Amino acid sequence: MEIIESRDGDRVVLRIVGRLDTNTAPQLDSYLKTNVTSDGGLVLDMSELDYVSSAGLRVILATHKVMSNRGGLYVTNVKDTVMEVLEATGFTDVLNME
Amino acid sequence: MDISKLTPMGQLNMKSYMEGKKIYEHLIEMTKDPMRHNTELLMRILDDNKDTEYGRKYGFSEIRTIEEYQVRVPITMFDDYAGYIYEMTEEGKTDLITSYHVGHYAKSSGTMGNPKRIPVSDISLDILNRYNQLVRTAIQCDALGLDWIEPPVVNLIEVPMTTLKSGATYGAISGRIVLTLGDNLSLFMTSPKEAMMPDPKTNTRYLHARYALMSKDTSLIVCSYISMILEMMQYIEKEWRTLVSDIESGDIDDSIKMPEEVRASLREKLRPMPERAAELRSIFEAGFDESVMSRIWPNLVSMVGIATGGFSDYLKRLKEKYAGDRYRYLFPGVIASEGLFTTPLHMDDVNAVIVPDSMFYEFIPVDTDDPADIVTMDKLEVGRTYEIVATNTSGFYRYRMRDALKVTGMFNNTPMMEFQYRIDQSMNMTGEKTTEVALRAALDMTERTFGFRVVDFSVYPDSSGDPLKYVYLIEPDRIPEGLTRERIDENLNSNLCQTNQLYGYKFEKGILGMLDVKFLQPETYLLYRDLMISKGTASSQLKPPRIITSEIQKRFFLALLEEDQ
Numbered sequence: 197m198e199i200i201e202s203r204d205g206d207r208v209v210l211r212i213v214g215r216l217d218t219n220t221a222p223q224l225d226s227y228l229k230t231n232v233t234s235d236g237g238l239v240l241d242m243s244e245l246d247y248v249s250s251a252g253l254r255v256i257l258a259t260h261k262v263m264s265n266r267g268g269l270y271v272t273n274v275k276d277t278v279m280e281v282l283e284a285t286g287f288t289d290v291l292n293m294e
Numbered sequence: 295m296d297i298s299k300l301t302p303m304g305q306l307n308m309k310s311y312m313e314g315k316k317i318y319e320h321l322i323e324m325t326k327d328p329m330r331h332n333t334e335l336l337m338r339i340l341d342d343n344k345d346t347e348y349g350r351k352y353g354f355s356e357i358r359t360i361e362e363y364q365v366r367v368p369i370t371m372f373d374d375y376a377g378y379i380y381e382m383t384e385e386g387k388t389d390l391i392t393s394y395h396v397g398h399y400a401k402s403s404g405t406m407g408n409p410k411r412i413p414v415s416d417i418s419l420d421i422l423n424r425y426n427q428l429v430r431t432a433i434q435c436d437a438l439g440l441d442w443i444e445p446p447v448v449n450l451i452e453v454p455m456t457t458l459k460s461g462a463t464y465g466a467i468s469g470r471i472v473l474t475l476g477d478n479l480s481l482f483m484t485s486p487k488e489a490m491m492p493d494p495k496t497n498t499r500y501l502h503a504r505y506a507l508m509s510k511d512t513s514l515i516v517c518s519y520i521s522m523i524l525e526m527m528q529y530i531e532k533e534w535r536t537l538v539s540d541i542e543s544g545d546i547d548d549s550i551k552m553p554e555e556v557r558a559s560l561r562e563k564l565r566p567m568p569e570r571a572a573e574l575r576s577i578f579e580a581g582f583d584e585s586v587m588s589r590i591w592p593n594l595v596s597m598v599g600i601a602t603g604g605f606s607d608y609l610k611r612l613k614e615k616y617a618g619d620r621y622r623y624l625f626p627g628v629i630a631s632e633g634l635f636t637t638p639l640h641m642d643d644v645n646a647v648i649v650p651d652s653m654f655y656e657f658i659p660v661d662t663d664d665p666a667d668i669v670t671m672d673k674l675e676v677g678r679t680y681e682i683v684a685t686n687t688s689g690f691y692r693y694r695m696r697d698a699l700k701v702t703g704m705f706n707n708t709p710m711m712e713f714q715y716r717i718d719q720s721m722n723m724t725g726e727k728t729t730e731v732a733l734r735a736a737l738d739m740t741e742r743t744f745g746f747r748v749v750d751f752s753v754y755p756d757s758s759g760d761p762l763k764y765v766y767l768i769e770p771d772r773i774p775e776g777l778t779r780e781r782i783d784e785n786l787n788s789n790l791c792q793t794n795q796l797y798g799y800k801f802e803k804g805i806l807g808m809l810d811v812k813f814l815q816p817e818t819y820l821l822y823r824d825l826m827i828s829k830g831t832a833s834s835q836l837k838p839p840r841i842i843t844s845e846i847q848k849r850f851f852l853a854l855l856e857e858d859q
Contacts (some may be wrong), residue, residue: 218816229549250818250854257824260591261495262551285821286846290828 199227204238207267213244216252225251235268239294247283259284260291269293304713306482307431311440317424321637321649326710328650329672336654339687348378348691349664360670367685369665369692372410378689379411386460388623391689399458400631401832409831411458412631413673415688422471423465425637430598430624434514437622437641438595448482448506450517450526452833453491454496466832467631468518484509488556492781494828496552499529501827502559504537507574508567513593518599527616529586530793534578579651585619598624602644602713607734628699628713632669633686636711645702645710654685660698660717674701674709681717684859691832698729718839723755723762724805726796730840734743736789737766744786747771750819752851754842761807765789766840767851769814782811813856822850 209230232238232257238259248256248260256269261274263269272294276281282288297308317545324331328370338365344355352367368374372652381387383399392416394411402410453469463470472490483490489501502525506512517523530537536547544566546557577589589592597617601609602625613619627636627646633653636646648671656668670685682695696718699711714731721728749769756765766786787809791798801804819838827833842848 225785247857250815250821254817254821256552257828261828264495265553281853284849286825286850288829290825 197223199224201231204239206234207239207270208232208234208236209239209241211241211244214248215247216245216255217247217249218251220250221249221255224252225258228255235262235266237270238263238269239272241272242278242282243272245275245278248278253287255283256287266287268292295790297729306489307435308440310428310431310433314424314428314430318429318432319816321429321647324650325647325706328648328708329670331650334656335651336363336685339654343391343393343689345437346389346391346393346689346690352691359542361849364668364692366502367691369668369694371681371694375690376410378433379413380481382413382458383411383458383462383464384723385537392687394687396463396688398467398470398829399462399464401465401830402631411464412467413690414470414631414633415686417687418493418633418652419470421649422467422634425634425649425652426471426626429637430626431550432623433641434596434624434636446484446512447482448502448512448515448524448698449485449490450515452489454494454830454832458813467629469832472721476831478567486560486561488552493556494830496556496831499526500533500550500772500829502526503530503533506539507537507775508541508570510570510573510591512591513595515594515597515599517597517599519605519608519837520601521605521838523597524608524615525597526611527582527612530578533583534574538571538574541567541574548809553660558708582616584614586618588616588620594621596622596624598626600713601625603754607738628711630693630695631698632684632693635682635684635690636692639663639705644712647705648707648713649710649712653687656681656683656685656692657681658694671709672707676701676703676709679714680734714750718843720839721753721755721764722802723764726794726800726806728764728790728794728797732790732793732797733766733840735793736786737768739765739792740782740786744782745772746777749816750838752839752842754848754851756810759807760820760838764809766809766811767814767855768811769816773813779811779813783808786811812859814851815854815856817852818851821854 199223200211200213202209202211212224214220240256245279260269268293274293297305302310329332340349340354340357340524343349349355357363357366366773373389378390382390384397392413392415393415396413397416398414399411400414400417402412432629433552449472451468451472453465453472455463455469457475484505485502485506487705488496489498492498505532506526540547544564546560546564574590577586579664579695600859601623609623622641624641625636625638625644625646627638629635635652636648638646655671657671657674658665658668660679660681674680677700679700681698684693685691685847686693696716698714698717700714701709701714703710719730721733737748737751749771751766751768753764753766756763787801790809791801798805822839823833823836826836840848842851
């Protein structure tokens, strides 16, 4: 999995490339803790995310909670296969979908 | 014992012991003639509530006997009270269903839909407190000795609480009971208030574990369900390096999520504990096995938590992995938002006796499920399983609890009962009624046969094909190399035929088909837990979703299957 960081105004944008599963979820978790420290909000660009598992969803949910006081977490450009998972697990009701 | 030499907490515990002993002895006396006390309670409830809207509607003032009560007042479900409860909570109305003061509404556990608000009168709360704290202390002190009283308690119960428009509190009943300790809370509990009354964004798993580890002298761990202790130990096993480092430095690692003001508040109070950290590091580097809890807490003697029904397996795993057979356990009996039903009389005994003056009881046998077969306490048969129908002080009359309890024996003249399963949580596609207990037992047998472990599981009925069948969703811990799902299907199906013979009969006749096993992704049940907590369910109320009853739950789990299925 690759994480590509950019900015959109005050918001940090992370494009996640590849798979977010049991093996790669800790990598995203660690990256978020170390590199995302501002209060301007965070965008997860899922345009190149092919797969998300339970472990990946846990990291996303935990990040959503942390970012709720720091400008919010937003999810964008979700592929159909991943969107199906987000919808079926109720995550689209919890996350800020753009 | 010289009471003046005890710490303030020790003196409070001694007071609890003495009060609890009196209540315990009164309970024993009641068990000799339980129907007299139960009938007196019913008549008192009817008399006190005769002028409520509900009481006037059903003529409480004219009822003189149990038989008249059963004729005049209907058997009820939650929907019969929903309108009243709305007016009570949103408009502050009183004397609708109860004349007693209702200071709390319990949040029921629910599935993934809207939780219910269950009224809890001050009387009911007082009964819960008396048995949950005072009588428990008496039982434990009698078994473990009075000098056990001193050390602090690891308490994993969280009490997120809100206030309704009526001014009543709203949250899990287990949390409300803990709050009755008031200012003494910090004397009894190792966890800080930031963990016990948490902001939703606080990592309470970390806080409970850290403060528990800091408290070497702990002799007691208390929780709602034994699964919470297992989860704490699993968390410690996974995160011990961070925990020990923080204990050593007196700081909180930045990776631990919590609001900044919570972090600041905790940091002000924390101090470095290098000696304790070194001790723990040495313990954890030696490895986690069934002796690890005794090494962490050398004075630990007892644990309290529900371990019946669907939770019995968690106790087994706790003992196998971390606790061994060293400890004494107190299983709390049957407590629901609607009130206290049973209480234990001894440690290490899942049997608990009905409390005759807590509420008025009626029982419907689950094997007939026919309200016409309803009986009172004196007509219960040992070995038979019943649904409780409760009349309490909080405004519920002849209320079907949808919990199945088995009569396991008698104490004096009072039945002893053990929780079996939630009635709406049994699989019943063709009349076979497979309970959680049977589903779990079958899976246990399969685990032993093949030597694999299951983190957790759920089952749903699959009516999409012919014949109908069960689908087991399993999150495995480890599956031995070469073991196929087909072999697991066959073995598990065979075991289920044994644990529920009616299922076996239906399978033999081709009415039910071979069950199907599907594997869930790692961390699925942790995700379920995280999601439910983020939606407002108290961690102390979370029960494993053994039987999937809603399409929402089914979609959730089916979206998280391993990729090759």
